[in-house]
Amino acid sequence: xxxxxxxxxxxxxxxxxxxxxxxxxxxxxxxxxxxxxxxxxxxxxxxxxxxxxxxxxxxxxxxxxxxxxxxxxxxxxxxxxxxxxxxxxxxxxxxxxxxxxxxxxxxxxxxxxxxxxxxxxxxxxxxxxxxxxxxxxxxxxxxxxxxxxxxxxxxxxxxxxx
Amino acid sequence: xxxxxxxxxxxxxxxxxxxxxxxxxxxxxxxxxxxxxxxxxxxxxxxxxxxxxxxxxxxxxxxxxxxxxxxxxxxxxxxxxxxxxxxxxxxxxxxxxxxxxxxxxxxxxxxxxxxxxxxxxxxxxxxxxxxxxxxxxxxxxxxxxxxxxxxxxxxxxxxxxx
Amino acid sequence: xxxxxxxxxxxxxxxxxxxxxxxxxxxxxxxxxxxxxxxxxxxxxxxxxxxxxxxxxxxxxxxxxxxxxxxxxxxxxxxxxxxxxxxxxxxxxxxxxxxxxxxxxxxxxxxxxxxxxxxxxxxxxxxxxxxxxxxxxxxxxxxxxxxxxxxxxxxxxxxxxx
Amino acid sequence: xxxxxxxxxxxxxxxxxxxxxxxxxxxxxxxxxxxxxxxxxxxxxxxxxxxxxxxxxxxxxxxxxxxxxxxxxxxxxxxxxxxxxxxxxxxxxxxxxxxxxxxxxxxxxxxxxxxxxxxxxxxxxxxxxxxxxxxxxxxxxxxxxxxxxxxxxxxxxxxxxx
Numbered sequence: 117x118x119x120x121x122x123x124x125x126x127x128x129x130x131x132x133x134x135x136x137x138x139x140x141x142x143x144x145x146x147x148x149x150x151x152x153x154x155x156x157x158x159x160x161x162x163x164x165x166x167x168x169x170x171x172x173x174x175x176x177x178x179x180x181x182x183x184x185x186x187x188x189x190x191x192x193x194x195x196x197x198x199x200x201x202x203x204x205x206x207x208x209x210x211x212x213x214x215x216x217x218x219x220x221x222x223x224x225x226x227x228x229x230x231x232x233x234x235x236x237x238x239x240x241x242x243x244x245x246x247x248x249x250x251x252x253x254x255x256x257x258x259x260x261x262x263x264x265x266x267x268x269x270x271x272x273x274x275x276x277x278x
Numbered sequence: 279x280x281x282x283x284x285x286x287x288x289x290x291x292x293x294x295x296x297x298x299x300x301x302x303x304x305x306x307x308x309x310x311x312x313x314x315x316x317x318x319x320x321x322x323x324x325x326x327x328x329x330x331x332x333x334x335x336x337x338x339x340x341x342x343x344x345x346x347x348x349x350x351x352x353x354x355x356x357x358x359x360x361x362x363x364x365x366x367x368x369x370x371x372x373x374x375x376x377x378x379x380x381x382x383x384x385x386x387x388x389x390x391x392x393x394x395x396x397x398x399x400x401x402x403x404x405x406x407x408x409x410x411x412x413x414x415x416x417x418x419x420x421x422x423x424x425x426x427x428x429x430x431x432x433x434x435x436x437x438x439x440x
Numbered sequence: 441x442x443x444x445x446x447x448x449x450x451x452x453x454x455x456x457x458x459x460x461x462x463x464x465x466x467x468x469x470x471x472x473x474x475x476x477x478x479x480x481x482x483x484x485x486x487x488x489x490x491x492x493x494x495x496x497x498x499x500x501x502x503x504x505x506x507x508x509x510x511x512x513x514x515x516x517x518x519x520x521x522x523x524x525x526x527x528x529x530x531x532x533x534x535x536x537x538x539x540x541x542x543x544x545x546x547x548x549x550x551x552x553x554x555x556x557x558x559x560x561x562x563x564x565x566x567x568x569x570x571x572x573x574x575x576x577x578x579x580x581x582x583x584x585x586x587x588x589x590x591x592x593x594x595x596x597x598x599x600x601x602x
Numbered sequence: 603x604x605x606x607x608x609x610x611x612x613x614x615x616x617x618x619x620x621x622x623x624x625x626x627x628x629x630x631x632x633x634x635x636x637x638x639x640x641x642x643x644x645x646x647x648x649x650x651x652x653x654x655x656x657x658x659x660x661x662x663x664x665x666x667x668x669x670x671x672x673x674x675x676x677x678x679x680x681x682x683x684x685x686x687x688x689x690x691x692x693x694x695x696x697x698x699x700x701x702x703x704x705x706x707x708x709x710x711x712x713x714x715x716x717x718x719x720x721x722x723x724x725x726x727x728x729x730x731x732x733x734x735x736x737x738x739x740x741x742x743x744x745x746x747x748x749x750x751x752x753x754x755x756x757x758x759x760x761x762x763x764x
Contacts (some may be wrong), residue, residue, distance in 0.1 A: 121620075121635035121700045122461065123610055134607075149607035154663050155488050155656050155675055159350050159674065160416060160479035165335070165359045166328040170641050173327070179544055187696050188321050188640055191645065197327045201363035207419075209723050210483055210673050213608045254322060257369075283458075283473035284537045288445055296445075311445035316501050316512055317494050318491045318651065319645035320698055321559050323513065325639050332479050339478050349534050350478055351485065372645055472675045483674050484740060489659070489683045490652040497651070512645050525687035531743075581693075591657060 121177070124148050125178050126215070134215060138235040144217040145273065146182065148175045152212045162207040169202065169241045172232040176247070177220040183269040194254045198227070200247040206239040213237065220270050223278040226251050226259040286310050286403060287340050288377070289385065300397040306379040307435065308344065310337045314374045324369040330405045334394040338379040338409070341392070345431040356416045360389070362409040368401040382432050385440040388413050388421040396426065448472050449502050452538070458539060462559040463505040468541040470506065472499045476536045486531040491524065492567045499542040500571070503554070505594040518578045522551070524571035530563040537561065544594050547602040550575050550583040578588065609636050612701070620701060628734040628752070630703040631759065632668065638698045648693040654729045655688065658718040661704040662733070665716070680740045680746045686733040692725040693707050699723065702706040706756050709764040710736050712745040 126147040128135050134147075150171055158164040174206050175190065186192045208214065215235045222229040232245040251260040288309040290297050296309070312333055320326040338352065348354045370376065376395045384391040394407040413422040433440050444535065452459050458471075474495055481551040482488040501512065510516045516558050539559045546553040555568040575584040606722075614621050614632040636657055644650040663674065672678045694700065701721045708715040718731040737746040757764050 120636055121610065122608065124637065126607055143757070151608055151610065151661055153656075155482050155490065158479050159485045161355065161483045161485070165362070165478050166331050169331065170639075171330050172392070174639055176706060187743060189696070194322065196369070197366050199363070199365050200327070201361070203361050204359050278451035283448065283450055284475055286475065288443065313448065315494075315498055317476055317497060317644050317650050320641050321598055321643035321647045323645045328641065332477075335479060351534070368665070372513070454654070484680065490655050493652050494657065500751070518646065520693070521690050523687070524651070525685070526685050527685050568749050 117193075119269060124150075124174075125132060125182070138215045138237050140215060140217065140233075140235050143250045144219055144233065146175070146179050147216050148178060148218075149216045150216055152208050152210055152214070152270040154210060157210060163212075165202075165204060168204070168208075168234055169200070169245070171214070171216045171234060172218065172238060172245055172247070175232060176230060176249070179218045179220075180249075183273070184263065184266045189254070192251055192254055193251065193260055195228070195249040195251050196257075198248045198250045202243060202245040205247050206236065208234075208236065208242050210233040211258070214242065220278065221246065223270065224263060227263055228262065244273055280363065286312075286336075287344070297440060300377045300418060301400050301402060302377060302379065302395075302397050304396065306336070306381055308341050308380050310340060310380075312375070312378055313430065314372055317370060317376060317378040324371055325374075327364075327366060327425045330366070330396055331362070331407070333376070333378045333419040334407055334409070337378045337394060338392055338411070339382045340364060341382075342411075345435065346425065347426045348355050351416070354416055355413065356389070356421055357411040359411050360410045360412045365438065366405050368398065368404040370396075370401075370404050376404065379437060382440065383408065385424060385429055387425055390424065416428070445533050448474075449506070452541070462539045462561045463564060464539060464541065464557075464559050468543055468557065470499070470542050472502060472540040472542075474538045476532050476534055476538070478534060479536060487535055487536075489519075489526070489528060492528070492558055493524070493531075493540070493569070494571050495540045495558060496542065496571070498554055499540045499556060500554060500573070503542045503544075503575075507597070508587065508590045513578070516578055517575065517584055518556040519552070519573040519575050521582075522572045522574045524569060526567060526569040528567050530560065532558075532566050533558065538566065539541075543571065543598060544602065547586060547591055547594065550585055551584065605746055609655065610636075610660075611668070614703070618756070622703045624723045625726060626701060626719075626721050629708055630705055630710075630719065632661070632665050634664060634702040636700045636702055638694050638696055638700070639683075640696060641655050643696060649696055651688075651690060654720055655686070655731070657700070657702045657720060658731050661702045661718060662716060664736070665704045665706075666708070666735075668688070669759065670749065670752045679737065681714070681735040681737050684734045684736045686731060688729060688731040690729050692722065692728040694722065694725075694728050700728065704738065705760060707732065709748060709753055709756065710763065712747055714748065749761075 128145050153164050156167040217233045221231045228249045234243040290307050318329040379395045383393045390411045396405040448541050469589050476487050480491040541557045545555045552573045566590040614631050638649050642653040704720045707717045713736045720729040
């Protein structure tokens, strides 16, 4: 099997080696592999705090599209960020490898609460975050019910009820 | 008096016209003027959620330097972000004007809790945020006491005890 | 006269003080004031090379809108970048002030060649660039003739024929 | 063999399948795999022109480090960008896959001319670029001779004299 260098997402169920190397706690399955890029650092030579949130954004879009959301576009149904918090635990430097994990914590009628982690093999959890997404018709901003199909897909993937 | 186009910071005590136009609540004094730039938007044509946090970072650095912090550099004493949260209330589009406000909410031994707002004349408060900063020697990561001079400068500026 | 902190553009004809302080050569009129922001620096603590190009992009959009282009949007007529070159002459560090200048060098049927400079009061010209824009219907990518009104507006502003 | 999701670089000599799928011309060997991320798009929903240059920067740093350059840091010997040009041929949209290629075109005493391409399987070459790097002691800005070891490593990798 040739590796696909364009595929950034990892199913951690298939990669116990990565789970072990990065000491990722049980309960995380959908992941994204990253290395800190030169221009993502800031004047202190460590990853800018907004870069972690960009990684979580990429993980979030991958996760939501994996469960049926269409690609973000001005005229599609989408999800908007209503709220986020983040804890910064360890600085990250040039070229360091991170496993970025995402999972649903709670699913409401029109909103989803997601949790994130950025794991380093050497430093443990460098940043953790939660964010609340609201499903909307992008053009109008009107809220949309989360479809049964999406709810079922997430429940099936995470192996729990929502 | 010629205006200085390089000076992004505003003392709202001197600009009741801006306070009135943007409906900024009492209790905010240090501000930054911004217009949403083309490349700060994302594929949904609104300001990316991380751009607000960049604005708050710029406001934070301006505020802290106003109160005696040296410019950020790999070998200076600085402040690192330990935690943040943000509430996104309204989308912002190309070229919209925002007043970004920052103030200290609480000052501990080695940490400062800051609060932020991004105010639109047309939409009110578009985003609000808080963040916890910890003063550290940048090279070693060791915590540093907040100096009496900085505490006094902030207390004097905000007109209250800390 | 109160200064407008939201207005980043300067007509250098009205600001001989800025022309003198920044040693800007004759022939430049439309300008943008900038200070290097923390997150625009990279791991070498100087302005990332792409940040200059972002400044030129902002100057370009301001210049083109000043001459009648509508705001960039997925469904408007717009101009796309076909080609650019840039010469980097001096590094720029945190909080340094730059005057970013833009002017039309040549106007064709469907394209405009623009020139840019980023001037420091202390270091002279830190970066210069040219770029070729092509007017297109954004949705279809089809080329559009540059309107007589835009051509006349630029000629009038720059004080020369095109 | 398990794929390594953290390894963005590809030796095209080992991947004729990718060369064929992306119609990459002979003469390119060092490559980087990318997918266009949400926040790399701009208000026109296509990859911002500076994002291509960020990709080329990442490819450049990977290439130079592969040939012995130390990781970029404020106190290391490094290479600074003196000049670049870029031709934009095709817009790139959300989640599109690109192979980013880099190679040395010419090596002088203290400078290297690099060439880049961003290849799409569907659209061919979307952007091509060249840039001139100068080796310097980062702290002082003094030029440095390119080491014989680096010149030999590049010559060996590219299979030609420099």
